[in-house]
Amino acid sequence: MAAAILSAQVQEQTFDPGALQQVLVTADSGAVVTFTGHVRGGAGEAEVTCLELEYYPGMTERSLLEILEDAATRWPLLAAAVVHRVGRLAPGEPIVWVGVSAAHRGEAFAACDFIMDFLKTRAPFWKKEHGPAGASWVAARAGDDERAARWQSPADGAG
Amino acid sequence: MAAAILSAQVQEQTFDPGALQQVLVTADSGAVVTFTGHVRGGAGEAEVTCLELEYYPGMTERSLLEILEDAATRWPLLAAAVVHRVGRLAPGEPIVWVGVSAAHRGEAFAACDFIMDFLKTRAPFWKKEHGPAGASWVAARAGDDERAARWQSPADGAG
Amino acid sequence: MLRVLFFARVREQLGCDSLELPWSTGHATVEALLSSLQQRGPNWQAALGQPNLVVAVNQQIADSAARLQAGDEVAFFPPVTGG
Amino acid sequence: MLRVLFFARVREQLGCDSLELPWSTGHATVEALLSSLQQRGPNWQAALGQPNLVVAVNQQIADSAARLQAGDEVAFFPPVTGG
Secondary structure, three states, X not given: OOOOEEEEEEEOOOOOHHHHHHHHOOOOOOEEEEEEEEXXXXXXXXXXXXXXXXXXXXXXXXXXXXXXXXXXHHOOEEEEEEEEEXXXXXXXXXXXXXXXXXXXXXXXXXXXXXXXXXXXXXXXEEEEEEEOOEEEEOOOOHHHHHHHHOOOOHHHHOO | OXXXXXXXXXXXXXXXXXXHHHHHOOOOOOEEEEEEEEOOOOOHHHOOOEXXXXXXXXXXXXXXXXXXXXXXXXXXXXXXXXXXXXXXXXXXXXXEEEEXXXXXXXXXXXXXXXXXXXXXXXOOEEEEEEEOOEEEEOOOOHHHHHHHHHHOOHHHHXX | OEEEEEOHHHHHHHOOOEEEEOOOHHHOEHHHXXXXXXXXXXXXXXXXXXXXXXXXXXXXXXXXXXXOOOXXXXXXXXOOXXX | OEEEXXXXXXXXXXXXXXXXXXOOHHHOEHHHHHHHHHOOOHXXXXXXXXXXXXXXXXXXXXXXXXXXXXXXXXXXXXXXOOO
């Protein structure tokens, strides 16, 4: 099959999931799976009034594209795209979007899930939460590493 | 947590995935996963010029809601919705949309995948393909039953 | 009365999408109703004798042993293929 | 020259986001570069001595044994937390 159409974008401005999804649909797309992440506001002492996102210009875009390329090697994808925001975001705002289109739903679900797991554990982004008690860097979560470890082989992931 | 907001809709007219997704987002939504299915056109002798969708008014909507309720019991969802079209559709047109919002991505991915598997194997819809060689009813796929059998217990599915 | 519905290929094979029958002891179970309907002719025997035929009683999937009561809605259809 | 970048908490701890160093045999590996940088003071020793410190050479994840050449871009940062 033809090579998948891949796109990775890092930006400060917000995005429109509906418009991003339309770009993924090709004549053979039977299944489109999307993930949209939103900034969570927390509550009480953990309240987040603002989330600040730092990244590594150059390496971050390259890393995102490599994750998409890895996904397109593991599953027969038609298109895959990621948009990740940086800068200062308010609770509720969309922060990340991943979309995958494929002929069938199995590979679209698996690839979208895989891309998010690797984005969380490989792509150089760092979150700092601002709240009533000041600002603090978000710690990496062991659960994210465990989720990413599910994809040891293409056969496991495609199951 | 509060009960999830659930919605099931069967309709002839098309739908806008972006607009449907917006309705799912609540103040606590950290993760939104959507699935959009499109009519596949086939090729050669299997070319499909038109797909006809029949359903069982009353039972179909009830069945879809039961699937959403089952998903909301298995995972802590904030909202879940399904829209399924009936009548005559052309290749490329969107036919089904499933969206799930939750605090975290693990449950949003699992629930969306689960809802599609059960929709495919439980909800009373029947497809008839029209093509150059005439019309024929689509046969149920064993692969769909196998995918649905993955969700034997909540623990398996949430993995 | 019993309301009986047919969908998709079954509907086409029978040339019938719904019918009403008086409830009777001869229609006391899904199995009895099926036997009675299959008497209507070879296409009824064939369409309702398919091993993968699905039955719903009052819009819930049921099996052939399910008991029927006056006022019930019974539907026969092939395996579903939506999504 | 070597271009050295610091991100997130590491950047804040050092009060420095980038610096340029002449390449030398004392900076022939990531490990040697780290030792040299840690001489700069207690905050450098602490920030660059964290066990979970990540290093990238020319925008690819590397380990402390990676060799460095003039013109390389080396980055130090904490575990990533995007998405």
